[in-house]
């Protein structure tokens with residue numbers, strides 16, 4: 378898993394290095410002040426002149442200015458690198474998601490997917506930029522400060538650092554609890570995301586079933602769980618960090634106790650003791666943050682794993698195969714599909730030929746869409762083969778350039794009518810938008826819109842009727858001019874005349890296309906060359922081709 382992230386972060390190695398250099402300089406400069414204080418107290422004030430003092434103060438001022446400049450610049454650099462890492466991880470994740478089998482999306486909750494595309498990626502990014510860099514930075518501070526302390530007085534340093542092992546032990550002891558409670562918190566957050574997404578999508582159902590009171594109860598339930606897990610997480614985090622804070626607060630007391638004794642016995646100067654306490658003060662925050670960093674690491678590991686589990690490392694390899702120029706047949710040979718124990722298609726054979734229209738009928742749930750999904754490679758068969766021309770489907774490189782699937786559901790994007798029509802085949806210059814509109818009986822509809830084809834369709838497409846939305850989806854397929862067109866109940870909202878006109882237009886424009894029309898209507902015979910009745914296939918337990926004409 379770490380190899381995957383390493384590859385992403387590796388690209389920014391030089392910028393990381395620059396950031397580390399900037400941190401080193403700023404940290405080194407921050408060590409100057411206590412040292413200057415020691416010189417002022419022990420030497421300049423008792424033995425030197427006022428102008429010596431002014432000189433030291435000027436040097437300190439210069440150090441501050443350089444520090445501010447450097448930390449300003451490193452802040453900007455840091456935001457740049459971290460956002461690039463987010464973009465990189467999200468790109469890989471998104472590409473992987475898009476390439477997943479459609480059944481993956483059927484089985485996953487949309488909200489959870491969005492949550493991990495956003496929130497989980499943010500957490501991982503946070504680790505690779507903020508946590509990791511802070512870790513390096515803080516480790517440098519701690520090492521630098523401890524070195525200077527050793528330089529001043531070895532025994533006093535050893536005494537004052539005696540509490541550090543306890544700090545580390547404490548952090549590791551509680552990490553299991555923190556990790557577990559964080560896991561639960563992340564899961565429930567994903568659930569809440571999904572909850573809102575589904576309810577907003579189904580808002581009309583909520584309203585028409587008067588389900589608000591019940592829904593508020595469900596949401597309250599989620600929030601209760603969420604709050605409980607958050608409290609649990611804060612509880613364990615709190616115990617861990619407060620023990621650390623307490624242990625670290627004891628530090629100066631020990632230094633005063635032991636260092637004071639050294640001052641009384643003239644082994645240590647007052648200036649050194651003050652500088653020592655100042656240095657010790659400076660390692661508190663970094664040590665606490667180093668300890669907390671361990672927890673942050675375990676937290677982001679949860680997200681890292683969730684992301685990694687959804688990534689297929691072999692995904693980047695371009696599949697080998699052939700480009701189909703002109704489709705003349707689709708052959709389904711001995712194809713079987715079953716979901717869990719339920720057989721949907723059993724040894725199904727059929728050959729679709731170019732220039733023909735096929736009607737597919739059969740009762741709901743019998744497997745019509747499954748067959749369309751097989752041809753679109755959205756579903757894999759359990760056995761058997763599918764060929765386009767003579768090429769096995771999985772070897773067809775340009776499957777999605779030669780096919781168009783139009784489904785019953787709203788398939789439009791929040792964009793203009795023309796962009797929706799051109800979606801996925803922008804570069805097709807062979808066909809005018811005017812002609813597409815005419816073919817899909819949309820000319821009048823678009824003419825009536827305020828900005829014609831440049832009118833934006835709202836998110837849900839609610840400004841258009843269901844039939845109009847379907848026709849835009851059909852127009853999109855026409856624009857692509859594919860060799861295979863599958864209508865999966867895509868004309869369900871159209872009246873018979875419209876449906877007939879559209880089919881006739883395709884026949885004229887794409888006489889060689891293979892057209893599959895899945896429909897519950899009884900009028901398929903009127904414009905189809907062959908009808909496949911799925912009920913007969915399953916009822917007679919047919920193993921070979923079955924057609925009624």
Ligand SMILES: Nc1ncnc2c1ncn2[C@@H]1O[C@H](COP(=O)(O)OP(=O)(O)OP(=O)(O)O)[C@@H](O)[C@H]1O
Nearest residue numbers: 480483716717721740741742743744745746747748
């Ligand atoms: N991902 C899946 N996991 C489990 N079962 C599935 C899955 N997809 C479809 N099914 C089941 O497979 C059967 C066939 O589904 P399919 O969508 O092909 O039916 P259909 O003939 O298109 O029906 P309709 O006319 O209602 O659209 C159904 O019983 C359905 O419940």
Ligand SMILES: [Mg+2]
Nearest residue numbers: 745746747865
């Ligand atoms: Mg269906």
